[in-house]
Amino acid sequence: MKNQGGNVISKEHSKHTALVRPAFGTFNRKEWAIVGAPCTNIKLLAGQVISALSVNYKCAYVDTTHNDHVVQLPGKLASGAVFEYTDEINYRQLNYSADFNSFTLRETFAAADLVIANGNHHQCKAQVVIISENKRASLQKRIDQLTNVQLLLLADGTDDVFDFIKDAIPNWQQLPLYQVSDIENIVAFFNAQMEKAKPVLNGLVLAGGKSQRMGFDKGEVNWHGKAQRYHMADMLKAFCSDVYISCRADQQQEIDASYTSLPDTFTGLGPYGAILSAFREKPDSAWLVIASDLPLMDEPALQYLTDNRNPSSVATAYNSPQIEFPEPLITIWEPKSYPVLLSFLAQGYSCPRKVLINNDVTLLNAQNPDVLTNVNTPDELERIKKVLHQKIAAE
Known part of the structure; x- marks a missing residue:
């Protein structure tokens, strides 16, 4: 529901399902408002920080614009369009006529690793405070905004x-505490904060399939002295916080x-639903998702994947050497x-591979491509049995 200003009005409702909410602020999980200086100085500082951080993030x-005299809507918005998209040579521009509420803002900034805002106009869940004599009175008026x-x-x-400031903090x-001109230490601060905020990595072994082509539960196959789903879970423990x-x-x-089980809450969607169910449980964690039908998977392959993880990407995945597409289930x-x-x-x-193909992902080439071999049919099972027997005999 909206009020006259177009903002969403939230009302408590006892029938709402209790969900774990991501740790968003106004725009993003990681956001800082710079306050205590003229807007020009804040823009300059933000530009220097972003220039340094954009190498990795x-x-x-x-x-907020200060062009208060500009009242005419730009482009086709003036003619009544809701959006106007322009594909420029070096960037894309999308103009809106509608107001942005907090839900829209978080959705829009979801792809960013961090957000820096001019704190003279926007609030964030964390703040950087500039102590400037010519903005003393302005900063004192904003003292209630200095929450973190x-x-x-x-x-x-x-x-x-x-x-x-001493009394308030x-x-x-x-x-x-640095000089505002000490860009090296300021950038080091943001880098340290980003590393500290790196999402915890949990493991998810996919064992909810019906194995229709195999004819029996693939997760129950004993390749390595125990049911495969438990073998995979045990391997993940060395790389993940929880499995x-x-x-x-x-x-x-x-x-x-x-073993800790996680039943699907997005049902009828196969692996896609399993991944969504994991994020529903812990939306601020990263998930190392692995299928249970990868009998040749080993710890070096998991080590290589985790060592080369890129939290700035939507995902880090192996590239399949057979089909030249990402492997969404490792x-x-x-x-x-x-x-x-x-x-x-x-x-x-509901195809996780389609998500990877159409988004910014980090793709790796497996050092040993055989580890990506999955088993879906009895014929494939027999072939892999022979491979494993030969491997054991050679050791």
Whole structure:
């Protein structure tokens, strides 16, 4: 429901399902508002920081125009269009006529790794405060907005933190304090924050398939001294914080109680639903998703995947040498892939490979391509048995 200003009005409703919400701020999980300086100085600082960080991260900047005299809508918006998309040579531009509410903003900025905003106009869940004598009064008016200050900067001509800042931020002495011109240390601060905020990696073994082509549960095949789904889960423990075995709800009682199961809540979608169910459970975690029918998978392949993980991408995946497409079921899916997966589902697609093909992903070539071999039929099973027997005999 909207009020006259077009903003969404949220009303509590007792029938709403309790969901784990991602740790978003106004725009993104990782966002900082720079306050305490003239807008021109904030733009300059943001530009320097973004220029340095953009080598490794997708950065976004938020500001408000000061062209108060401009009242005419641009382009075809003036004619009544809702959107106007322009494909420029070096960039794309999309103009909107509608207001953005908090839900729209988070959706729009979901692909960014971090957001820096002009705090004179926009609030974020973390702040960088510039101590500038000529903005003392303005900063004092914004004292209530300083809810999570993480960095203090001294402007030229200012040699100490204001007393009202000290009173408002009890731990101010534990915060890093640099000159605003010390770009090297400021960039180092943001790099450290980004590394600290790197999403935890959990493991998800896909064992909820019906194995119709095989004729029996592939996850139960004993290739390495135990059922394959448990063998895969045990391998993932060395690389993941927590490991889950994905299953159908009717399978959950079959899973060994010493392993944590995660039943599908997006049903009828195969592996796609399993991945979405994992993000529904822990939306701020990354998920190393692996199929249970990869009998030749080994720890070096998992080590190579995790060592080359790129949290800035939607996912990090192996490239299939047979079909030259990403292998979606031995892939690290980052938290930013969750809304992407939901968006594809809303458009009628439930193929995780299609998501990888049409998004920014980091693709790796397996050092040993055999590890990507999956088993779907009895004939393939017999062939892999021979490969494993030869491997054991050679050891």
